Amino acid sequence: MALLTLSALDDKPFVRLWRGFLTGRVMVALALLVLQILWQALNHTSEPAALAISLAYFGAALVLRIWKRNAPPTPAIGPQWMVSIGMDLAVVCALQWLQAGGMNYTPLFGLPILLAAVHGTLLLALGTTAVVSLLLLAWAWWLNAHGIGDAAQNYLQGALAGMGYFIVAYLAHELAARLVREQQHAQQSLMTAQLQSEVSALVIQSLEEGVLVLDAHADVHMANPAALLLLGGRHPTAVPFSLTDDTRSAAWQPLVALAQRSFVQGHAQAADVYLQHPDESPVALHVRTWLTPSRTAPGAPPQPALTARANERLCVMFLHDLRAMQARLRTEKLAAMGRMSAAVAHEIRNPLAAITQANALLEEDLHDPAQRRLAQMVRENAERLARIVEDVLDIARVQQQAQLAPDATLALDDCVARICSEWQAQEPARRRVNVALQAGNVQVGFDTEHLRRVLYNLLDNALRHKSPEPDGLQVSTRTTPSGQASLQVWSDGAPLDPSVERHLFEPFFSSQSRSSGLGLYICRELCQRHGASIGYQRLSRPTRRGDVEGNAFTVIFRPTAQSAAPASLFDTFVV
Template sequence: MSDSRLFPNEAPFVRLWRGFLTGRLMIAVALLVLQLLGYAFNQAQAFTPVVLAVCVAYLVATVMLRILGRHAPPYPGTGPHWLPSIGVDILVVSALQLLHPGTMNYTPLFGLPILMAAVLGTLTLALGTTAAVTLLLLLWAWWTGDQSSSDDAQRYLQSALTGTGYFVVSYLVHQLSARLVGEQEVAERSRLKAQVQTQISTLVIEHLNDGVLVVDEHDTVRMANPAAQALLGDGQNMALPFSLGNCVGWQPLVALAHRTFDEEQPQTADVALLHPGESPMGLHVRTWLTSTPSDQNSRAERVCVMFLHDLREMEARLRTEKLAAMGRMSAAVAHEIRNPLAAIVQANALLEEDLQDPGQKRLAHMVQQNADRLARIAEEVLDIARVQHQISHAPGATLALDASVAQVWSDWSSQDPARRRGQVSLETSMVQVEFDPEHLRRVLVNLLDNALRYMGPEEDSLVVQTRTSPAGQTTLQVWSDGASMDKSVERHLFEPFFSSESRSSGLGLYICRELCQRHGASISYQRTTRDTARGKVGGNAFTVAFRRTTRPVEPATLFDSIMI
């Protein structure tokens, strides 16, 4: 007896139970019809009111159990709960065999309760039911022996053989039922595992950065994760399933899928998706077949799985890796040139003291300027390692945003009041953010220095603003009215060693991004328009969005708006 039999409410057991109830009902109807037919054709010999009453009572009992007990079978163990089914069947068959006046034999109907016990009950219940039926058969052989002169040994032997056959059938049916239940349990466990695996695969695919398409031989896309839908292009009909042939721009993917099916081999290719009015989308595509005719599972439907990689992102990652390697090499070189560079600066200073000719002094001054520039570049290159060390060792800290921004602005603008002018709008006087004060100073100074290079001469050419959005997001923004950036420059703004100017090391914005990420903040660039005294003016805005774990502080004594 398997443990699964302890759970009779499972669907297969319920179906078997209802099948037996229906079978009992059909037998009850058949017995009643036979009694009525016997009365119609042979009233004197075949009709007995007691037998008819037994058949009617059996029909009523089977109907009631079919209605009341159809929801779940009884507990499979032995007990009185089997009396309304197995007990009633044995009692009715015994009564019919005993009370019927004719020669009709009702003992084959004992097979129904035996089968019910073997399929739905335990082995003990099955063998116990069979033993009870066998005893009744032997009792019937003894009873008929007293009323007839036939051979007693033959009747007992017949009953014993019938009982033995019932035992064999009961045991075999129970074993078959137990095996089927075991196989069903294995199939159910496999189904649950497959369901969990499918859910895991779906979650993984849905959150992959690379696009995944599942295409059949009719160019129908069965599955497409969000990354794939984004790579295929905006504005297309992405309701699954959809056909790749619906869009002319997807034809390279259709051709690659056809080649995969025809050659039955994985394919790799770089393709360009061309949509009218849009820039070409370069993709690196890899394809695989789920099965081929040579596979054992060749009867399964073949589908092509396509992995889509954005070539621009791949090139960006490669470029970042190259830049990182270049940065490590540059840092090593910068470290090595500091000592000889210091010697050159000192020698030039000593030489300049003895020079009298204006032309020679001008040359010495040029040497000094370029040596200072080279030293500054070397320091910026080495600054990357220092920043990484600071990031990894910086403790968590909080600061009053408005007060910190006002202090940094005051220090920065005081160095050159004639040029470093602008508007400061502080609107988060009651907000404290998680950021290291020195790191915030460094981020803001880098952004201000960057804006100073491109801003105009007007009073409102530079704006520093802090604010909190209705959703609770606190931001710091540095806006300047410089010219718009080229798209090729904008894509690489925060990469190390990238700069649109030959005199810049390209490390300022990269350091800002690293410091922001250390404190759970983010930095981004937008081309925005502001209302100024000159009207609407377009400009470049760098926005730092702080982590949303702010708390109020005591009211500050700063003015909300400062004009410098």
């Protein structure tokens, strides 16, 4: 048997029902008081006890209505029900006993029974009904004892009234329990719908692709930030808005036409469109559309509760930036080329070594200057090919599984100072670098040999682009107040072209014809392997010439307590 729970009683429908019972008790008490006054006035009698009981009942009901209007009692049997049910039973019994020969108050027993059945447990409802039945039988016995009425009729009337109260109590409790179940089901459905709505909104808001939800009238009901950005225009548009009632509607006509074609044909569409706003570059989009199911079943009559606009289908439009898609495809192609190049480079290395050795042996027997120049050209180009092969194989080496990498820590300042000294010692006259170490004794999670490779690549790259000034190349370390350590390599070279900056860390991309384009890519792979990050900025640094703008590459290290992210298993090569 279903029981009424406290959480159910806290719901607004049961609070309103509780207030209804309290208001009904006040009205019944007021009616009793008025009837007592009229009855005693018409019969020219004086019964102060009955009048006092009616007045006290009215006052208690009014106080309870004001004091407990928002606090229904708990359903379980307990002393909390004595204030309401106990008071009703006591008042009805007292009035019935005081005016035995006049008025019949037994129908008023229905109020406490209904109250117990709706707001209490089934046991409380049946217990209250049993008490009332015993009172009715006791009343029949009292009538018989005083010779009032027929004994059989009095007992039969009391028994029938008690049985009727039992039926009413059971039915009222079942209806209340059904209301509780429906209310709980409605609350669960509402919570589920709200959760799904919040999750959907969160997912849509975080998508990189644009999402538009519009109807057949081209009115946009939902748009995520990516969609608003892809729609273009100088000012963002607030949702809801229309794709036809705006100053930018001419540029959005391709989207409107695609949505209308989806509604007419009744199935999804896909197309490449171009949005051209005045004084702006065209935006190339790949658009896909989906149609939501109809709100009503085919052939079913329309629901009166839904308007015509609420019954219509909606078009969900997905907007993809063609430039971003092409960039992803280009990156995937470059990755595939890198994997193939690694395999090819591995096969080239052995024949190239044989060529180099054979040329060295041949060069020992050559005496003609022209022939020696040819042998030197062979040697130089073979060395260049060897460097390119090593760079390509470096990609495979840095992409090995993460468990093969040592999870080491190092003292950043000491390691950077040592590596810079080694790099500078190779060509002291040409390799001049100013080192400013401000990280103190900070430990970072990085392998020493890998940091040497990253720093060597960054220094070699900066050396090629710096000016002849002695302070044109600077290396610095620092820590933030939160303990985040970083390493920066700065040079006073010319600013990078935006087309070059976009592809700095892509493999096989270089602004120089004699470079393999793998140095910065290897730096990024090594940093990611150890949970660090690398980025490029155009920054000003103090020099003896004043503040000078230059190119800065900054490596931000992970905290030593954090484990490095595992390398991808899809780009793993073992050389």
